[in-house]
Protein backbone atom coordinates (compact mmCIF):
# COMPACT_ATOMS: atom_id res chain seq x y z
CA UNK A 1 0.00 0.00 0.00
CA UNK A 2 1.31 3.43 -0.89
CA UNK A 3 0.68 6.51 1.22
CA UNK A 4 -0.69 8.84 -1.48
CA UNK A 5 -2.00 8.18 -4.99
CA UNK A 6 -2.43 11.30 -7.12
CA UNK A 7 -4.70 11.06 -10.17
CA UNK A 8 -3.45 13.37 -12.95
CA UNK A 9 -0.08 14.92 -13.78
CA UNK A 10 -1.12 18.46 -14.62
CA UNK A 11 0.08 21.41 -12.54
CA UNK A 12 -2.25 20.41 -9.65
CA UNK A 13 -0.97 16.83 -9.45
CA UNK A 14 2.71 17.69 -10.02
CA UNK A 15 2.84 20.48 -7.42
CA UNK A 16 1.18 18.12 -4.88
CA UNK A 17 3.69 15.35 -5.71
CA UNK A 18 6.59 17.75 -5.19
CA UNK A 19 5.31 19.15 -1.88
CA UNK A 20 4.51 15.65 -0.55
CA UNK A 21 8.00 14.45 -1.52
CA UNK A 22 9.32 16.79 1.19
CA UNK A 23 7.89 14.25 3.71
CA UNK A 24 8.65 10.57 4.26
CA UNK A 25 5.71 9.42 2.18
CA UNK A 26 5.40 6.98 -0.70
CA UNK A 27 3.73 8.94 -3.50
CA UNK A 28 2.54 7.59 -6.87
CA UNK A 29 1.07 9.71 -9.66
CA UNK A 30 -1.16 7.95 -12.21
CA UNK A 31 -1.51 9.86 -15.49
CA UNK A 32 -3.64 8.76 -18.45
CA UNK A 33 -1.54 10.69 -20.97
CA UNK A 34 2.00 10.23 -22.32
CA UNK A 35 3.64 13.09 -20.42
CA UNK A 36 3.04 15.67 -17.73
CA UNK A 37 0.74 18.58 -18.59
CA UNK A 38 -1.38 16.74 -21.16
CA UNK A 39 -4.53 18.69 -20.23
CA UNK A 40 -5.34 22.36 -19.43
CA UNK A 41 -1.83 22.91 -18.08
CA UNK A 42 -0.33 22.73 -21.54
CA UNK A 43 -2.69 25.11 -23.33
CA UNK A 44 -3.39 28.29 -21.40
CA UNK A 45 -2.27 31.92 -21.23
CA UNK A 46 0.69 31.23 -18.92
CA UNK A 47 -0.13 34.14 -16.63
CA UNK A 48 0.64 34.18 -12.91
CA UNK A 49 -2.29 36.40 -12.05
CA UNK A 50 -1.94 39.17 -9.49
CA UNK A 51 -5.30 38.27 -7.86
CA UNK A 52 -7.48 41.37 -8.39
CA UNK A 53 -10.17 39.41 -10.29
CA UNK A 54 -11.55 36.65 -7.98
CA UNK A 55 -14.39 37.57 -5.62
CA UNK A 56 -13.02 38.22 -2.10
CA UNK A 57 -13.54 35.34 0.30
CA UNK A 58 -13.47 32.65 -2.41
CA UNK A 59 -10.91 29.85 -2.64
CA UNK A 60 -9.85 31.38 -5.96
CA UNK A 61 -8.99 34.68 -4.26
CA UNK A 62 -7.09 33.04 -1.39
CA UNK A 63 -4.98 30.62 -3.41
CA UNK A 64 -4.40 33.00 -6.34
CA UNK A 65 -2.78 35.60 -4.11
CA UNK A 66 -0.80 33.01 -2.12
CA UNK A 67 0.38 31.30 -5.32
CA UNK A 68 1.41 34.58 -6.93
CA UNK A 69 3.59 35.35 -3.90
CA UNK A 70 5.58 32.10 -4.01
CA UNK A 71 6.05 31.58 -7.76
CA UNK A 72 9.24 33.57 -8.16
CA UNK A 73 11.12 31.68 -5.45
CA UNK A 74 9.87 28.37 -6.83
CA UNK A 75 11.08 29.30 -10.31
CA UNK A 76 14.55 29.97 -8.86
CA UNK A 77 14.65 26.67 -6.96
CA UNK A 78 13.29 24.60 -9.79
CA UNK A 79 14.76 26.41 -12.79
CA UNK A 80 11.65 27.14 -14.85
CA UNK A 81 10.98 30.23 -16.96
CA UNK A 82 9.16 33.00 -15.10
CA UNK A 83 9.14 36.74 -15.62
CA UNK A 84 7.44 39.29 -13.38
CA UNK A 85 6.62 41.65 -16.24
CA UNK A 86 3.45 43.11 -14.66
CA UNK A 87 0.00 43.28 -16.18
CA UNK A 88 -2.50 45.96 -17.12
CA UNK A 89 -6.27 45.96 -17.40
CA UNK A 90 -7.18 48.65 -19.90
CA UNK A 91 -10.32 50.77 -20.14
CA UNK A 92 -11.68 52.36 -23.32
CA UNK A 93 -14.61 54.31 -21.80
CA UNK A 94 -15.68 56.01 -18.57
CA UNK A 95 -17.90 53.01 -17.72
CA UNK A 96 -14.83 50.81 -17.97
CA UNK A 97 -12.83 53.20 -15.78
CA UNK A 98 -15.47 52.61 -13.09
CA UNK A 99 -15.01 48.88 -13.56
CA UNK A 100 -11.25 49.36 -13.05
CA UNK A 101 -11.93 51.10 -9.76
CA UNK A 102 -14.04 48.12 -8.71
CA UNK A 103 -11.17 45.77 -9.59
CA UNK A 104 -8.71 47.95 -7.69
CA UNK A 105 -10.90 47.74 -4.58
CA UNK A 106 -11.41 44.00 -5.00
CA UNK A 107 -7.66 43.47 -5.46
CA UNK A 108 -6.93 45.42 -2.28
CA UNK A 109 -9.46 43.30 -0.36
CA UNK A 110 -7.73 40.17 -1.70
CA UNK A 111 -4.37 41.48 -0.47
CA UNK A 112 -2.78 42.25 -3.86
CA UNK A 113 0.09 44.69 -3.44
CA UNK A 114 1.09 47.68 -5.57
CA UNK A 115 -2.12 48.18 -7.56
CA UNK A 116 -2.63 51.62 -9.12
CA UNK A 117 -4.69 53.28 -11.83
CA UNK A 118 -2.58 54.80 -14.58
CA UNK A 119 -3.49 57.75 -16.80
CA UNK A 120 -2.71 58.00 -20.50
CA UNK A 121 0.87 59.31 -20.21
CA UNK A 122 1.96 56.59 -17.81
CA UNK A 123 0.31 53.97 -20.02
CA UNK A 124 2.14 55.23 -23.14
CA UNK A 125 5.44 55.22 -21.28
CA UNK A 126 5.03 51.58 -20.30
CA UNK A 127 3.37 50.39 -23.51
CA UNK A 128 4.00 52.61 -26.56
CA UNK A 129 2.20 50.17 -28.91
CA UNK A 130 -1.03 50.07 -26.94
CA UNK A 131 -4.07 51.52 -28.72
CA UNK A 132 -4.36 55.30 -28.39
CA UNK A 133 -8.05 54.82 -27.49
CA UNK A 134 -7.07 53.51 -24.06
CA UNK A 135 -8.17 56.04 -21.44
CA UNK A 136 -6.91 54.41 -18.21
CA UNK A 137 -5.42 51.16 -16.95
CA UNK A 138 -5.16 49.20 -13.73
CA UNK A 139 -1.44 48.43 -13.24
CA UNK A 140 -0.68 45.13 -11.50
CA UNK A 141 3.05 44.96 -10.76
CA UNK A 142 2.79 41.46 -9.28
CA UNK A 143 1.42 40.00 -12.55
CA UNK A 144 3.90 37.64 -14.22
CA UNK A 145 4.32 35.21 -17.09
CA UNK A 146 5.48 31.61 -16.78
CA UNK A 147 6.16 28.67 -19.07
CA UNK A 148 3.28 26.44 -17.87
CA UNK A 149 4.66 23.20 -19.31
CA UNK A 150 8.16 24.02 -18.01
CA UNK A 151 6.82 24.74 -14.52
CA UNK A 152 4.76 21.53 -14.43
CA UNK A 153 7.73 19.45 -15.61
CA UNK A 154 10.01 21.10 -13.04
CA UNK A 155 7.67 20.22 -10.13
CA UNK A 156 7.34 16.67 -11.46
CA UNK A 157 11.08 16.13 -11.98
CA UNK A 158 11.90 17.49 -8.54
CA UNK A 159 9.26 15.15 -7.05
CA UNK A 160 10.92 12.20 -8.84
CA UNK A 161 14.37 13.29 -7.62
CA UNK A 162 12.92 13.21 -4.09
CA UNK A 163 11.37 9.75 -4.42
CA UNK A 164 7.89 10.14 -6.00
CA UNK A 165 6.89 7.79 -8.84
CA UNK A 166 5.02 8.67 -12.02
CA UNK A 167 3.16 6.11 -14.17
CA UNK A 168 2.05 7.35 -17.58
CA UNK A 169 -0.56 5.77 -19.91
CA UNK A 170 -2.40 4.82 -16.70
CA UNK A 171 -6.06 5.78 -16.78
CA UNK A 172 -7.91 5.53 -13.46
CA UNK A 173 -11.29 3.89 -14.10
CA UNK A 174 -12.57 2.90 -10.64
CA UNK A 175 -11.91 3.73 -6.99
CA UNK A 176 -13.32 1.77 -4.05
CA UNK A 177 -13.02 2.40 -0.35
CA UNK A 178 -12.18 -0.65 1.76
CA UNK A 179 -10.73 -1.05 5.27
CA UNK A 180 -10.01 2.65 5.69
CA UNK A 181 -8.02 2.91 2.44
CA UNK A 182 -8.68 3.18 -1.29
CA UNK A 183 -8.25 0.61 -4.06
CA UNK A 184 -7.53 2.58 -7.24
CA UNK A 185 -8.27 0.59 -10.39
CA UNK A 186 -6.55 1.68 -13.59
CA UNK A 187 -5.94 0.60 -17.16
CA UNK A 188 -2.47 0.63 -18.64
CA UNK A 189 -2.83 1.73 -22.26
CA UNK A 190 -0.47 0.80 -25.09
CA UNK A 191 -0.28 1.09 -28.87
CA UNK A 192 -2.51 -1.45 -30.63
CA UNK A 193 -3.08 -3.66 -27.54
CA UNK A 194 -6.02 -4.11 -25.20
CA UNK A 195 -5.59 -2.11 -21.95
CA UNK A 196 -4.12 -4.09 -19.05
CA UNK A 197 -6.07 -3.77 -15.79
CA UNK A 198 -4.13 -3.03 -12.60
CA UNK A 199 -4.85 -1.67 -9.15
CA UNK A 200 -3.05 0.16 -6.40
CA UNK A 201 -3.95 0.52 -2.71
CA UNK A 202 -3.47 3.96 -1.18
CA UNK A 203 -4.17 5.52 2.22
CA UNK A 204 -4.92 8.88 0.62
CA UNK A 205 -6.09 9.81 -2.91
CA UNK A 206 -5.75 13.26 -4.47
CA UNK A 207 -8.12 13.84 -7.36
CA UNK A 208 -6.23 16.19 -9.71
CA UNK A 209 -7.79 14.89 -12.92
CA UNK A 210 -8.80 18.26 -14.39
CA UNK A 211 -11.67 17.78 -16.83
CA UNK A 212 -12.30 14.30 -15.38
CA UNK A 213 -12.25 15.45 -11.73
CA UNK A 214 -16.08 15.42 -11.41
CA UNK A 215 -16.21 11.83 -12.71
CA UNK A 216 -13.37 10.66 -10.43
CA UNK A 217 -15.06 12.26 -7.40
CA UNK A 218 -18.23 10.37 -8.38
CA UNK A 219 -16.40 7.03 -7.92
CA UNK A 220 -16.26 7.55 -4.14
CA UNK A 221 -18.68 10.29 -3.13
CA UNK A 222 -22.31 11.28 -3.52
CA UNK A 223 -21.33 14.90 -2.94
CA UNK A 224 -21.12 15.55 -6.69
CA UNK A 225 -19.85 18.44 -8.78
CA UNK A 226 -20.15 18.80 -12.53
CA UNK A 227 -17.38 19.96 -14.85
CA UNK A 228 -18.15 21.89 -18.04
CA UNK A 229 -15.30 22.07 -20.57
CA UNK A 230 -14.89 25.66 -21.79
CA UNK A 231 -12.55 26.24 -24.71
CA UNK A 232 -10.06 29.07 -25.03
CA UNK A 233 -8.62 29.56 -28.54
CA UNK A 234 -5.30 31.31 -29.18
CA UNK A 235 -3.05 32.70 -31.91
CA UNK A 236 0.72 32.74 -31.48
CA UNK A 237 2.91 35.26 -33.29
CA UNK A 238 6.48 34.77 -34.46
CA UNK A 239 9.27 35.88 -32.15
CA UNK A 240 9.91 38.94 -34.35
CA UNK A 241 7.07 40.53 -32.37
CA UNK A 242 8.19 39.41 -28.93
CA UNK A 243 8.96 42.96 -27.82
CA UNK A 244 5.73 44.59 -29.05
CA UNK A 245 4.39 44.70 -25.47
CA UNK A 246 6.34 44.55 -22.24
CA UNK A 247 3.53 43.37 -19.97
CA UNK A 248 0.29 41.39 -20.21
CA UNK A 249 -2.58 43.51 -21.51
CA UNK A 250 -6.08 42.50 -20.35
CA UNK A 251 -9.41 44.06 -21.18
CA UNK A 252 -12.05 44.64 -18.51
CA UNK A 253 -13.36 41.18 -17.46
CA UNK A 254 -16.88 40.04 -18.40
CA UNK A 255 -19.12 37.35 -16.91
CA UNK A 256 -17.36 34.86 -19.25
CA UNK A 257 -13.91 35.48 -17.81
CA UNK A 258 -10.90 37.73 -18.10
CA UNK A 259 -11.46 38.44 -21.79
CA UNK A 260 -8.95 38.46 -24.64
CA UNK A 261 -5.39 39.39 -23.73
CA UNK A 262 -2.22 40.26 -25.57
CA UNK A 263 0.88 39.02 -23.79
CA UNK A 264 4.54 38.29 -24.29
CA UNK A 265 5.46 34.66 -23.56
CA UNK A 266 8.56 33.45 -21.74
CA UNK A 267 9.69 31.98 -25.07
CA UNK A 268 9.77 35.46 -26.64
CA UNK A 269 6.58 35.21 -28.77
CA UNK A 270 3.37 37.23 -28.51
CA UNK A 271 0.17 35.38 -27.58
CA UNK A 272 -3.38 36.54 -28.37
CA UNK A 273 -6.50 35.00 -26.84
CA UNK A 274 -8.41 33.23 -25.36
CA UNK A 275 -12.07 32.85 -26.24
CA UNK A 276 -14.47 31.27 -23.71
CA UNK A 277 -16.92 28.85 -25.32
CA UNK A 278 -18.53 25.72 -23.81
CA UNK A 279 -17.62 22.44 -25.53
CA UNK A 280 -19.51 19.18 -25.36
CA UNK A 281 -16.66 16.87 -24.41
CA UNK A 282 -13.18 16.89 -22.92
CA UNK A 283 -11.48 15.95 -26.21
CA UNK A 284 -12.78 18.87 -28.30
CA UNK A 285 -9.58 20.91 -28.44
CA UNK A 286 -9.95 22.01 -32.06
CA UNK A 287 -9.73 25.68 -33.05
CA UNK A 288 -12.46 27.27 -35.18
CA UNK A 289 -12.58 30.01 -37.80
CA UNK A 290 -15.12 31.93 -35.72
CA UNK A 291 -13.10 31.60 -32.53
CA UNK A 292 -9.81 32.73 -34.06
CA UNK A 293 -11.50 35.63 -35.89
CA UNK A 294 -13.03 36.81 -32.65
CA UNK A 295 -9.59 36.69 -30.99
CA UNK A 296 -8.15 38.88 -33.76
CA UNK A 297 -11.05 41.32 -33.50
CA UNK A 298 -10.91 41.61 -29.72
CA UNK A 299 -7.10 41.80 -29.51
CA UNK A 300 -7.22 44.46 -32.24
CA UNK A 301 -8.76 46.85 -29.71
CA UNK A 302 -5.47 46.75 -27.75
CA UNK A 303 -3.08 46.33 -30.66
CA UNK A 304 -4.44 48.20 -33.64
CA UNK A 305 -2.16 46.80 -36.34
CA UNK A 306 -1.75 43.15 -35.41
CA UNK A 307 0.74 41.62 -37.90
CA UNK A 308 -1.55 38.66 -38.60
CA UNK A 309 0.74 37.38 -41.36
CA UNK A 310 3.22 36.49 -38.63
CA UNK A 311 0.85 34.14 -36.82
CA UNK A 312 2.80 30.86 -36.71
CA UNK A 313 0.29 28.60 -35.03
CA UNK A 314 -3.04 28.41 -33.22
CA UNK A 315 -4.31 26.13 -30.48
CA UNK A 316 -7.09 25.71 -27.92
CA UNK A 317 -7.15 24.66 -24.26
CA UNK A 318 -10.13 23.50 -22.22
CA UNK A 319 -10.97 24.96 -18.81
CA UNK A 320 -12.41 22.50 -16.29
CA UNK A 321 -15.11 24.86 -15.04
CA UNK A 322 -17.65 24.28 -12.34
CA UNK A 323 -20.43 26.64 -13.39
CA UNK A 324 -22.67 26.14 -10.32
CA UNK A 325 -20.64 28.49 -8.14
CA UNK A 326 -17.58 29.30 -10.29
CA UNK A 327 -15.17 28.55 -7.44
CA UNK A 328 -12.51 25.85 -7.01
CA UNK A 329 -13.75 22.63 -5.41
CA UNK A 330 -10.99 21.90 -2.91
CA UNK A 331 -12.40 19.59 -0.27
CA UNK A 332 -12.47 16.16 1.33
CA UNK A 333 -16.07 14.88 0.99
CA UNK A 334 -17.74 13.80 4.28
CA UNK A 335 -18.55 10.39 2.77
CA UNK A 336 -14.95 9.84 1.51
CA UNK A 337 -12.40 10.61 4.23
CA UNK A 338 -8.85 10.68 2.91
CA UNK A 339 -10.02 11.57 -0.62
CA UNK A 340 -8.99 15.13 -1.56
CA UNK A 341 -10.54 16.95 -4.52
CA UNK A 342 -8.90 19.56 -6.69
CA UNK A 343 -11.95 20.08 -8.87
CA UNK A 344 -13.36 22.95 -10.92
CA UNK A 345 -9.75 24.02 -11.16
CA UNK A 346 -10.02 26.51 -14.02
CA UNK A 347 -8.28 29.91 -14.10
CA UNK A 348 -6.39 30.97 -11.97
CA UNK A 349 -5.46 27.33 -11.28
CA UNK A 350 -1.98 27.59 -12.79
CA UNK A 351 -1.24 30.44 -10.39
CA UNK A 352 -2.94 28.84 -7.39
CA UNK A 353 -1.60 25.27 -7.71
CA UNK A 354 1.66 25.65 -5.73
CA UNK A 355 -0.23 27.21 -2.80
CA UNK A 356 -2.98 24.56 -2.87
CA UNK A 357 -0.27 21.87 -2.95
CA UNK A 358 1.44 23.32 0.13
CA UNK A 359 -1.87 23.33 2.02
CA UNK A 360 -2.75 19.74 1.00
CA UNK A 361 0.78 18.49 1.82
CA UNK A 362 0.50 20.04 5.28
CA UNK A 363 -2.93 18.46 5.94
CA UNK A 364 -1.99 15.03 4.53
CA UNK A 365 1.40 14.79 6.27
CA UNK A 366 -0.27 15.65 9.58
CA UNK A 367 -3.03 13.11 8.96
CA UNK A 368 -0.50 10.35 8.25
CA UNK A 369 1.91 11.51 10.95
CA UNK A 370 4.71 11.74 8.39
CA UNK A 371 8.11 13.18 9.30
CA UNK A 372 10.01 15.61 7.06
CA UNK A 373 12.16 13.91 4.41
CA UNK A 374 15.66 14.82 5.58
CA UNK A 375 17.11 14.13 2.14
CA UNK A 376 14.63 16.43 0.40
CA UNK A 377 16.43 18.58 -2.14
CA UNK A 378 14.28 21.50 -3.32
CA UNK A 379 16.66 22.41 -6.13
CA UNK A 380 16.41 21.07 -9.66
CA UNK A 381 18.88 21.79 -12.43
CA UNK A 382 17.04 22.22 -15.74
CA UNK A 383 18.46 21.21 -19.13
CA UNK A 384 20.33 24.25 -20.50
CA UNK A 385 19.26 25.80 -23.79
CA UNK A 386 22.03 26.36 -26.32
CA UNK A 387 20.09 29.36 -27.67
CA UNK A 388 20.37 31.25 -24.37
CA UNK A 389 23.95 30.24 -23.43
CA UNK A 390 26.78 32.75 -23.49
CA UNK A 391 29.53 32.21 -26.12
CA UNK A 392 31.77 30.90 -23.37
CA UNK A 393 29.16 28.40 -22.15
CA UNK A 394 28.56 27.26 -25.72
CA UNK A 395 32.25 26.67 -26.33
CA UNK A 396 32.52 24.72 -23.05
CA UNK A 397 29.48 22.57 -23.83
CA UNK A 398 30.73 21.72 -27.34
CA UNK A 399 34.20 20.91 -26.06
CA UNK A 400 32.74 18.42 -23.57
CA UNK A 401 30.34 16.85 -26.08
CA UNK A 402 30.32 17.71 -29.78
CA UNK A 403 26.57 16.99 -29.98
CA UNK A 404 26.03 20.38 -28.28
CA UNK A 405 27.36 21.99 -31.47
CA UNK A 406 25.06 20.14 -33.87
CA UNK A 407 21.98 22.26 -34.57
CA UNK A 408 18.82 20.19 -35.08
CA UNK A 409 16.13 22.93 -34.98
CA UNK A 410 17.38 25.90 -36.96
CA UNK A 411 14.45 28.18 -36.15
CA UNK A 412 15.00 27.94 -32.37
CA UNK A 413 18.70 27.01 -32.38
CA UNK A 414 18.22 23.73 -30.51
CA UNK A 415 21.15 21.34 -30.61
CA UNK A 416 21.39 17.56 -30.40
CA UNK A 417 23.06 17.80 -26.97
CA UNK A 418 20.01 19.30 -25.28
CA UNK A 419 17.61 16.92 -27.03
CA UNK A 420 19.64 13.94 -25.78
CA UNK A 421 19.62 15.38 -22.25
CA UNK A 422 15.84 15.85 -22.37
CA UNK A 423 15.42 12.21 -23.47
CA UNK A 424 17.48 11.04 -20.48
CA UNK A 425 16.01 13.44 -17.90
CA UNK A 426 14.21 12.24 -14.69
CA UNK A 427 10.95 12.19 -16.66
CA UNK A 428 12.22 11.08 -20.06
CA UNK A 429 10.97 12.85 -23.20
CA UNK A 430 9.83 9.89 -25.31
CA UNK A 431 7.81 11.61 -28.05
CA UNK A 432 8.44 14.39 -30.55
CA UNK A 433 6.05 16.70 -28.71
CA UNK A 434 7.71 15.98 -25.35
CA UNK A 435 11.05 16.97 -26.87
CA UNK A 436 9.45 20.06 -28.38
CA UNK A 437 7.95 21.24 -25.11
CA UNK A 438 11.18 20.72 -23.22
CA UNK A 439 13.63 22.16 -25.75
CA UNK A 440 11.56 24.32 -28.19
CA UNK A 441 12.69 22.11 -31.14
CA UNK A 442 9.81 22.60 -33.59
CA UNK A 443 8.31 25.68 -31.96
CA UNK A 444 9.68 28.19 -34.43
CA UNK A 445 8.54 29.67 -37.69
CA UNK A 446 8.63 26.39 -39.66
CA UNK A 447 6.73 24.57 -36.87
CA UNK A 448 9.00 21.49 -37.06
CA UNK A 449 8.87 21.07 -40.85
CA UNK A 450 12.66 20.56 -40.93
CA UNK A 451 13.56 19.10 -37.55
CA UNK A 452 10.78 16.59 -36.88
CA UNK A 453 12.41 13.62 -38.73
CA UNK A 454 15.73 14.36 -37.05
CA UNK A 455 14.17 14.49 -33.59
CA UNK A 456 12.37 11.18 -34.33
CA UNK A 457 15.69 9.59 -35.23
CA UNK A 458 17.44 10.85 -32.14
CA UNK A 459 14.64 9.51 -29.88
CA UNK A 460 14.79 6.15 -31.68
CA UNK A 461 18.55 5.92 -31.33
CA UNK A 462 18.62 6.98 -27.66
CA UNK A 463 15.75 4.69 -26.58
CA UNK A 464 16.63 1.68 -28.71
CA UNK A 465 13.37 1.81 -30.69
CA UNK A 466 12.80 1.58 -34.40
CA UNK A 467 12.15 5.02 -35.87
CA UNK A 468 8.78 3.87 -37.24
CA UNK A 469 7.63 3.38 -33.63
CA UNK A 470 8.22 7.01 -32.66
CA UNK A 471 5.09 9.05 -32.03
CA UNK A 472 4.32 12.74 -32.23
CA UNK A 473 2.42 12.62 -28.93
CA UNK A 474 -0.27 10.27 -27.59
CA UNK A 475 -1.14 6.75 -28.69
CA UNK A 476 -2.09 6.55 -32.37
CA UNK A 477 0.17 9.41 -33.49
CA UNK A 478 3.09 7.58 -35.13
CA UNK A 479 4.81 9.89 -37.59
CA UNK A 480 6.24 7.36 -40.07
CA UNK A 481 3.95 5.00 -41.97
CA UNK A 482 6.83 2.89 -43.26
CA UNK A 483 10.55 2.76 -43.83
CA UNK A 484 12.50 4.30 -46.73
CA UNK A 485 16.26 4.36 -46.91
CA UNK A 486 16.52 8.13 -46.64
CA UNK A 487 14.93 8.11 -43.17
CA UNK A 488 18.08 6.55 -41.76
CA UNK A 489 20.43 8.86 -43.59
CA UNK A 490 18.86 12.22 -42.81
CA UNK A 491 21.11 13.29 -39.93
CA UNK A 492 24.27 12.60 -41.97
CA UNK A 493 23.04 14.51 -45.01
CA UNK A 494 21.30 17.45 -43.44
CA UNK A 495 23.38 18.28 -40.46
CA UNK A 496 27.05 17.75 -40.94
CA UNK A 497 27.48 14.83 -43.33
CA UNK A 498 29.49 13.65 -40.42
CA UNK A 499 30.43 11.04 -38.07
CA UNK A 500 27.21 9.65 -36.55
CA UNK A 501 26.63 5.95 -36.14
Ligand SMILES: Cc1cc2nc3c(=O)[nH]c(=O)nc-3n(C[C@H](O)[C@H](O)[C@H](O)COP(=O)(O)OP(=O)(O)OC[C@H]3O[C@@H](n4cnc5c(N)ncnc54)[C@H](O)[C@@H]3O)c2cc1C
Nearest residue numbers: 008010011012032039040041044047172210232349350351
Ligand atom coordinates in the same frame (compact mmCIF):
# COMPACT_ATOMS: atom_id res chain seq x y z
C1 LIG B 1 -7.72 28.72 -22.10
C2 LIG B 1 -7.17 28.68 -20.71
C3 LIG B 1 -6.46 29.76 -20.20
C4 LIG B 1 -5.97 29.72 -18.90
N1 LIG B 1 -5.15 30.72 -18.47
C5 LIG B 1 -4.64 30.66 -17.22
C6 LIG B 1 -3.72 31.63 -16.78
O1 LIG B 1 -3.26 32.47 -17.55
N2 LIG B 1 -3.32 31.60 -15.48
C7 LIG B 1 -3.79 30.68 -14.60
O2 LIG B 1 -3.43 30.75 -13.43
N3 LIG B 1 -4.61 29.69 -15.02
C8 LIG B 1 -5.03 29.64 -16.30
N4 LIG B 1 -5.83 28.66 -16.75
C9 LIG B 1 -6.20 27.59 -15.82
C10 LIG B 1 -5.10 26.54 -15.70
O3 LIG B 1 -4.62 26.17 -16.97
C11 LIG B 1 -5.68 25.34 -14.98
O4 LIG B 1 -6.23 25.78 -13.76
C12 LIG B 1 -4.66 24.28 -14.65
O5 LIG B 1 -3.84 23.99 -15.75
C13 LIG B 1 -5.39 23.02 -14.21
O6 LIG B 1 -4.43 22.07 -13.87
P1 LIG B 1 -4.88 20.62 -13.45
O7 LIG B 1 -3.67 19.88 -13.08
O8 LIG B 1 -6.00 20.69 -12.48
O9 LIG B 1 -5.55 19.99 -14.77
P2 LIG B 1 -4.88 19.41 -16.10
O10 LIG B 1 -3.72 20.17 -16.51
O11 LIG B 1 -6.01 19.28 -17.08
O12 LIG B 1 -4.38 17.98 -15.64
C14 LIG B 1 -5.25 16.92 -15.39
C15 LIG B 1 -4.54 15.64 -15.81
O13 LIG B 1 -5.32 14.54 -15.41
C16 LIG B 1 -5.21 13.54 -16.38
N5 LIG B 1 -6.36 12.66 -16.25
C17 LIG B 1 -7.66 12.90 -16.57
N6 LIG B 1 -8.41 11.81 -16.31
C18 LIG B 1 -7.58 10.88 -15.80
C19 LIG B 1 -7.78 9.55 -15.34
N7 LIG B 1 -8.99 8.95 -15.35
N8 LIG B 1 -6.70 8.83 -14.91
C20 LIG B 1 -5.45 9.41 -14.91
N9 LIG B 1 -5.22 10.67 -15.35
C21 LIG B 1 -6.28 11.39 -15.77
C22 LIG B 1 -5.21 14.32 -17.69
O14 LIG B 1 -4.62 13.54 -18.74
C23 LIG B 1 -4.38 15.52 -17.32
O15 LIG B 1 -3.02 15.35 -17.64
C24 LIG B 1 -6.28 28.63 -18.07
C25 LIG B 1 -6.98 27.53 -18.59
C26 LIG B 1 -7.36 27.53 -19.91
C27 LIG B 1 -7.99 26.30 -20.48
